[in-house]
Amino acid sequence: MLQKFIHKVEAVITGKSRAPALEIGLEALSTGYGMAVSLRRRLYEKGFLPQYRLPCFVISVGNITVGGTGKTPMVMRIANLLTHDGFRVAVLSRGYGGRAETAGTIVSDGNGLIRDAALAGDEPVLISRSCPGVPVLAGKNRIASGKLACERFHPDCIVLDDGFQHLALDRDVDIVLLDVRQPAGNGHLLPRGPLREPLAxxxxxxAFVLTRNGSAGNSPAQAPDGFPLGKPIFRSNHRELVRALIHPGQTIDFLPAAGEGDSNSGLISGRRVYRFSGIADNARVDASIEKLGATVAGNMDFRDHHLYDDREIAAIEAEARRCHAGMLVTTEKDAVRLMGRAAFSIPLAILGIVLEMVPKDRFLFENWLLRLARAKTGKQNSDDPEVLQLPTK
Structure with a gap:
């Protein structure tokens, strides 16, 4: 009964169905929610609620809507960019769905993974595997995680995954990602819509990164209607790729990091596949599969960050065979939750997402961020003596 009600609410939020009475009730809740989160941000901005300051350069990557805008791929891009430029970097992630979300844990010490997804959550594990040499910590208390990161690893820079609403920890730079197709969702706050805060x-x-721009040309990036002007705006796209192919009888023991030149899309092109996933927008995975040239014969949806049990794994394979699918397909976030466990008798393709900056904006974005990091930390690139001033809060 509860699951049915949740699906009905989701259908109203996404505009797939109408339920006037439910919409009125959700709108009333949204009004109260909006007042509460606006007051909270104002109290932090005015100094009535304290912010903790870490002794390093802190970058937050976040969004203003629920759902996937590409925060985790952007965190990976930034962490690898800073590492390549000579900075010591650590990443703080909440670790949604992991048993250590409340207590916190070190997921990777930079030398290798020391926690699995069941304990740490899928996103921190995925970041750890995609950012060699970068310590990753998980836990909803970012202040505690940040203190531990500074004590153990002495980073020059810390990157917060999904940190825009985590106001208790002060940051130097707030980067907000917006899906260019629906930057404000349906325009309503939770629970009537996907907005986590008012647009104010x-x-x-x-700075803003507009994601999923499609074939963006050479024209300058423009802020969506109603969004603040005068802030740097950069554009990016999500590129789908096959991260790995797991053969029948094998478990997922290693998930290679994906570079911008990788593809492997031919591994599923022309195949009839069965998709299963538990992410924020499962339907989007089907579109990605079809974009890579495969046919989705059937699918099975789970909630975001879902941890699979043996019964569900068996049901997935049974449904795939019933649909006459010759291959299973899931996402990299799902794959880290299955590592060392599931061994299907059907080939399993693992889809990944690479966030690629629009070529015109890539240099601008990287130059902007690196100059800010150098200004804060005092690290200077001999080829680039000029630095920008940090933005004022």
Missing amino acids: ALRSAD
Whole structure:
């Protein structure tokens, strides 16, 4: 009964169905929610609620809507960019769905993974595997995680995954990602819509990255209607790729990091596949599969961050055979939750997402961020003596 009600609410939020009485009730809840989160941000901005300051350069990557805008791929891009430029970097992630979300844990010490997804959550494990040499910590208390990161690893820079609403920890730069197709969702706050805060909160951002731009040309990036002007705006795209192919009888023991030149899309092209996944937008995975040239014969949806049990794994394979699918397909976030466990008798393709900056904006974004990091930390690149001033809050 509860699951049915949740699906009905989701259908109203996404506009797939109408339920006037439910919409009125959700709108009333949204009004109260909006007042509460606006007051909370204002109290932090005015100094009535304290913010903790870490002794390093802190970058937050976040968004203003629930759902996937590409925060985790952007965190990976930034962490690897800073590492390549000579900075010591650590990443803080909440670790949604992991048993250590409340207590916190070190997921990777930079030398290798020391926690699995069941304990640490899928996103921290995925970041750890995609960012060699970068310590990753999980836990909803980012202050505690940040203190531990500074004590153990002495980073020059810390990157917060999904940190825009985590106001208790002060940051130097707030980067907010917006899906260019629906930057404000349906325009309503939770629970009537996907907005986590009123759009006025975007005034606190230092830069925006517009994701899923499609074939963006050479024209300058433009802010969506109603969004703050005068802030740097960069554009990116999500590129789907096959991260790995697991053969029948094998478990997922290793998930290679994906570079911008990788593809392997031919591994599923022309195949009839069965998709299973538990992410924020499962339907989007089907579109990605079809974009890579495969046919989705059937699918099975789970909630975001879902941890699979043996019964569900068996049901997935049974349904795939019933649909006459010759291959299973899931996402990299799902794959880290299955590592060392499931061994299917059907080939399993693992899809990944690489966030690629629009070529015109890539240099601008990297130059902007690196100059800010150098200004804060005092690290200077001999080829680039000039630095930008840090944005004022």
